[in-house]
Amino acid sequence: MSKKYKILVADDDSDILEIIKFNLERNDFEVTVTNKSTETYELALKIRPDLILHDVMMPDMDGFQVCRKVKSSDILRDTPFVFLTARNEEHHEVQGFELGAEDYIAKPIKPAALSTRLKAIIRRYTKEEKLPSLQLGIFRIDREGYVVYKNEEQISFPKKEFELLYILASSPGKVFSREDVLSRVWGNDVYVGERTVDVHIRKIREKIGDDYITTIKGVGYKFVIG
Amino acid sequence: MSKKYKILVADDDSDILEIIKFNLERNDFEVTVTNKSTETYELALKIRPDLILHDVMMPDMDGFQVCRKVKSSDILRDTPFVFLTARNEEHHEVQGFELGAEDYIAKPIKPAALSTRLKAIIRRYTKEEKLPSLQLGIFRIDREGYVVYKNEEQISFPKKEFELLYILASSPGKVFSREDVLSRVWGNDVYVGERTVDVHIRKIREKIGDDYITTIKGVGYKFVIG
DNA sequence: GTATATATTAAGCAATTATTAACGTTGGAA
DNA sequence: TTCCAACGTTAATAATTGCTTAATATATAC
Numbered sequence: 001m002s003k004k005y006k007i008l009v010a011d012d013d014s015d016i017l018e019i020i021k022f023n024l025e026r027n028d029f030e031v032t033v034t035n036k037s038t039e040t041y042e043l044a045l046k047i048r049p050d051l052i053l054h055d056v057m058m059p060d061m062d063g064f065q066v067c068r069k070v071k072s073s074d075i076l077r078d079t080p081f082v083f084l085t086a087r088n089e090e091h092h093e094v095q096g097f098e099l100g101a102e103d104y105i106a107k108p109i110k111p112a113a114l115s116t117r118l119k120a121i122i123r124r125y126t127k128e129e130k131l132p133s134l135q136l137g138i139f140r141i142d143r144e145g146y147v148v149y150k151n152e153e154q155i156s157f158p159k160k161e162f163e164l165l166y167i168l169a170s171s172p173g174k175v176f177s178r179e180d181v182l183s184r185v186w187g188n189d190v191y192v193g194e195r196t197v198d199v200h201i202r203k204i205r206e207k208i209g210d211d212y213i214t215t216i217k218g219v220g221y222k223f224v225i226g
Numbered sequence: 227m228s229k230k231y232k233i234l235v236a237d238d239d240s241d242i243l244e245i246i247k248f249n250l251e252r253n254d255f256e257v258t259v260t261n262k263s264t265e266t267y268e269l270a271l272k273i274r275p276d277l278i279l280h281d282v283m284m285p286d287m288d289g290f291q292v293c294r295k296v297k298s299s300d301i302l303r304d305t306p307f308v309f310l311t312a313r314n315e316e317h318h319e320v321q322g323f324e325l326g327a328e329d330y331i332a333k334p335i336k337p338a339a340l341s342t343r344l345k346a347i348i349r350r351y352t353k354e355e356k357l358p359s360l361q362l363g364i365f366r367i368d369r370e371g372y373v374v375y376k377n378e379e380q381i382s383f384p385k386k387e388f389e390l391l392y393i394l395a396s397s398p399g400k401v402f403s404r405e406d407v408l409s410r411v412w413g414n415d416v417y418v419g420e421r422t423v424d425v426h427i428r429k430i431r432e433k434i435g436d437d438y439i440t441t442i443k444g445v446g447y448k449f450v451i452g
Numbered sequence: 453g454t455a456t457a458t459a460t461t462a463a464g465c466a467a468t469t470a471t472t473a474a475c476g477t478t479g480g481a482a
Numbered sequence: 483t484t485c486c487a488a489c490g491t492t493a494a495t496a497a498t499t500g501c502t503t504a505a506t507a508t509a510t511a512c
Contacts, residue, residue, distance in 0.1 A: 046328070158489055174370040183346055191339045196491055198469065216372045217468060217499060218385035384500055422502055424458065431459095443457060443510065 005122055006030045008049035010040045010066070011084060012058045020053070020114070027115035037061040041069050044076055050122050051080045053105070080121050134169050137225040139208070141169055148208065155207050160185065164200050168213065168223035177220040197221075231348055232256045234275040236266045236292070237310060238284045246279070246335065253341035263287040267295050270302055276348050277306045279331070293327055306351045308344070310335075360395050363451040365434070367395055374434065381433050386411060390426050394439065394449035403446040423447075 007029050011017050017033045024031045032047055034040060037058040044052055052070065056063040063083055070076045080102040103121050105114070134141040140149040146162045148155045157165065163185045168176060176184075178194040186192055201221055205213055214224050233255050237243050243259045250257045258273055260266060263284040270278055278296065282289040289309055296302045306328040329347050331340070360367040366375040372388050374381045383391065389411045394402060402410075404420040412418055427447055431439055440448050 160490065171370075173368070173373070175372050179345070183349075191336075191342055192490090193492065195469090195493085199471085199491075201469095202471065214382075215469070216382075216385070219372055222371060386501070418501085419503070421458090421504085425460085425502075427458095428460065441458065 004028060004030055005050040005119070006032070006047060007051050007053060007118065008040065008044050008047060009033045009053045010037050010058065010063075011035065011055040012037075013055075016055075016084075024115055024118070029115065029118070037063065037066050040066045041076075044070065044079065049079060051082060051118055053082050053084060053118070055084045082118070082121060134166070136169055136172055136223075139169070139212075141166055150208055157204070157207070161200050161204050161207075164197070165204050165208075165223075168221060172223045172225050175216050175220045175222040180220065230254060230256055231276040231345065232258070232273060233277050233279060233344065234266065234270055234273060235259045235279045236263050236284065236289075237261065237281040238263075239281075242281075242310075242333070242335070246340065250341055250344070255341065255344075263289065263292050266292045267299075267302075270296065270305065271299075274301075275305060276352065277308060277344055279308050279310060279344070281310045283312070304352065306347050308347060357392075360392070362395055362398055362449075365395070365438070365451075367392055376434055383430070383433070387426050387430050387433075390423070391430050391434075391449075394447060398449050398451050401442050401446045401448040406446065 007024055009017060009020050009024075009031060010033070011020070012035050014035055017035060021031045021033055032043060032049065034043055037054070038060045040052065040054060054063045054066055067081050067083075070079065070081055082103045082105055084105055103117075105117065133143055138151050142149070143166065146157060146159070148157060148162075148165065164181060167181060167184050178197045181197050182190075182192060182194065201213060201215075212224060214222050216222065233250055235243060235246050235250075235257060236259070237246075238261050240261055243261060247257045247259055258269060258275065260269055263280070264286045266278065266280060280289045280292055293307050293309070296305065296307055308329045308331055309327050310331055310333060312333050328351050329343075331343065357369045359369055364377050368375065369392065372383060372385070374383060374388075374391065390407060393407060393410050404423045407423050408416075408418060408420065427439060427441075438450060440450050442448060
């Protein structure tokens with residue numbers, strides 16, 4: 001199953017919003033809509049969509065302005081921005097691309113094609129960040145292979161243990177509370193007892209040795225380079 | 227010791243209020259409740275909660291109106307607003323997000339999960355300034371790692387000692403009374419004898435040397451740069 | 453010198469973490 | 483499918499560490 005993409009759609013025509021929402025959701029997108037372009041930016045900041053689909057002509061603030069704002073935001077710059085245009089607005093295209101829009105989609109929309117096209121755009125423009133391998137002293141932590149090398153020795157980890165070690169090792173010397181760890185490795189919507197972290201730490205220590213993860217009592221754990 | 231969060235809860239069902247209050251308080255939140263949504267805004271202004279948890283459907287004024295009011299207030303704008311919705315009200319979500327709500331929580335509530343989730347939301351949306359490391363003469367006090375460097379030597383501290391040293395060192399030359407120290411490190415509603423501070427000071431001096439914390443008799447202690 | 457405040461030490465207690473074992477779940481192999 | 487092994491989680495118990503207090507010693511101000 002591929003990742004569920006989040007789309008933010010802005011259009012002042014609520015019928016169009018409805019059509020788009022319905023179709024995208026049927027194709028397994030997560031869709032948020034708005035009919036006020038003044039809200040697009042704030043909404044996008046909040047939900048961090050994988051793509052923004054925006055009408056060019058909107059009453060309160062036109063799509064170009066929104067696009068400019070998005071593309072000048074550190075956080076949203078890399079979010080693909082796609083314009084919805086009426087057929088007779090093609091002359092807007094140049095302007096839009098100059099602002100950094102990734103694509104245009106003409107109305108009327110062909111529902112069947114829409115989701116395919118958006119997926120393609122997302123895949124093309126979102127560099128799937130592959131988290132890099134870490135080299136820390138005698139350790140090399142290889143994210144691709146879920147493998148850790150201690151000098152030449154290869155040690156393999158199950159998922160949770162690996163993720164936990166990776167989090168700690170990605171900021172060596174920084175103390176992570178169990179809460180930190182849980183929210184990063186398990187996610188914010190999974191509710192697991194904090195003692196679970198202890199057990200995983202134990203297993204990691206068993207494999208890499210006791211000297212590389214330090215307990216700060218009352219605070220948490222940290223990775224220290226040996 | 228992490229900060230104690232204040233939550234304002236509005237719901238017309240007093241049973242639910244009770245359940246939520248009980249559970250959050252057990253998890254170290256400070257909880258204020260109301261069953262009149264017309265009061266939410268005024269109450270929020272008064273107590274400045276870290277998060278507002280609000281039922282969508284309420285008899286006197288619905289949650290959306292309250293949300294709009296909160297989000298258009300300079301003072302409360304940044305307070306995370308979370309809706310409580312019944313399962314069959316999911317279609318409200320978009321509307322809520324448009325108004326600026328930060329999240330939704332569906333009833334029936336899972337008490338165990340609630341506090342964790344709210345904490346996560348608060349942390350995500352309220353930028354808590356992370357306390358920086360301090361560089362003072364030959365000392366570097368690294369808050370992230372709960373470690374102090376004296377020149378190149380690394381000295382580790384248990385929680386209380388570290389916090390105490392950090393407080394003193396964050397205003398070098400300033401004298402802190404034992405009372406000051408207690409309220410800042412131990413918190414305001416923990417009652418410990420003042421002599422306890424002496425013992426901690428002793429242990430810190432043992433580790434970093436006697437010359438860096440000066441006693442002002444009758445007043446308190448201060449950190450002096452060596 | 454005396455009174456008051458602080459330093460020092462040690463010991464009991466409380467809280468946190470370590471460790472082990474058991475249980476339920478999942479995914480893969482036969 | 484069925485079985486087995488690995489994984490993740492929890493719970494129970496052990497071990498450890500840190501916190502606090504109390505008691506005694508030392509220093510300082512007047």
